[in-house]
Structures are given as C-alpha cells and as structure tokens.
Amino acid sequence: MPIQILFNVFLAFLWMFLSSNFTGYGFIIGFLLGLLMLYMMRTMFKERFYLHRVWSIIKLTALFFKELWLANIAVVKIALAPKMDMEPAFFEYPTVLEKDWEITLLSSLITLTPGTIVVHISDDAKTLYIHAIDIDTVEETILSIKDTFEKAILEVSRR
Numbered sequence: 001m002p003i004q005i006l007f008n009v010f011l012a013f014l015w016m017f018l019s020s021n022f023t024g025y026g027f028i029i030g031f032l033l034g035l036l037m038l039y040m041m042r043t044m045f046k047e048r049f050y051l052h053r054v055w056s057i058i059k060l061t062a063l064f065f066k067e068l069w070l071a072n073i074a075v076v077k078i079a080l081a082p083k084m085d086m087e088p089a090f091f092e093y094p095t096v097l098e099k100d101w102e103i104t105l106l107s108s109l110i111t112l113t114p115g116t117i118v119v120h121i122s123d124d125a126k127t128l129y130i131h132a133i134d135i136d137t138v139e140e141t142i143l144s145i146k147d148t149f150e151k152a153i154l155e156v157s158r159r
Helices: 002-019 024-040 050-080 100-112 138-157
Strands: 089-094 116-121 127-132
Touching: 002 024, 002 050, 024 050, 050 100, 050 138, 089 138, 100 116, 100 127, 100 138
Parallel strands: none
Antiparallel strands: 089 127, 116 127
C-alpha cells in the first residue's frame, strides 16, 4: 500500500512538471490521473489496490462514530431512568484477530464506546475480558462486536 501511494504522488508531481501547472489544481489533476493509471495497473502489485483499504478505514471510522453515538444514548437512558434496571456483566470475548495492532485497535474501540471496557487480554491474545454496564445476553453482545468492530478491522487489515 505505501508504495502505491508514493507512486501516485510521484505521478501527480510528474504531471505538474510535464504540464507546467504548479498549482494545487495541477497536483489534483495529476493525482487523479495517477489514481486511474494505478487502478489499471493494479494486477501488477502484490497487495490490493490501496483505495480499497482507504475506503475500509473510512467505513471503520464511520462505524465507530455511529456506535459511539448509540452507546452514548443508551448510557444516558440508563443514567436518567428513575429505576436502575441494568444488567452489568463481565464476559469473555474470543477474537480471531492475530496482529497486536488489530487487538489493540479492537480493545480501544470497545473501551472508547461508553458502557464497555476491556479489563484484560489473555496471554495468548485470543480472548478479551470485557465489562459491560448493560447487556441483554452475552451471546448477543459478542455477536454484535464480532459483526461490527472485528469485521471492520479485518476488512482494513487483510489483503
């Protein structure tokens, strides 16, 4: 991915010099033309086309902000309720993530979402121990995390 980005920037500067257009507009036109050229040459690279990963990162960021918003609303409902009717729980979350940065990102996303916190990661990094302030069932919560954050992280990190 980094080589594709550098090659795209190089093509943008090359376009600027060849067209004698040393403005931001010239760079953008060169960048877009370089993007088109890289897309046509995508089979020559071992990694997938870098815009796929950029798009996956944008989707992961949007997912996090959506989950953050929904979790904030849920926590406010719990805090403002006249009767504390919540089901706090500790549970084990088995993960398929392998790289340290993936597990750290998942732990951070879970912890930054109000109402949940990762309290421990197992020594083999295959299990996260999570505390949630209010859950219906453990299986439902595990499936929710797996279908949102873990799936999005896998989309960003895998080829």
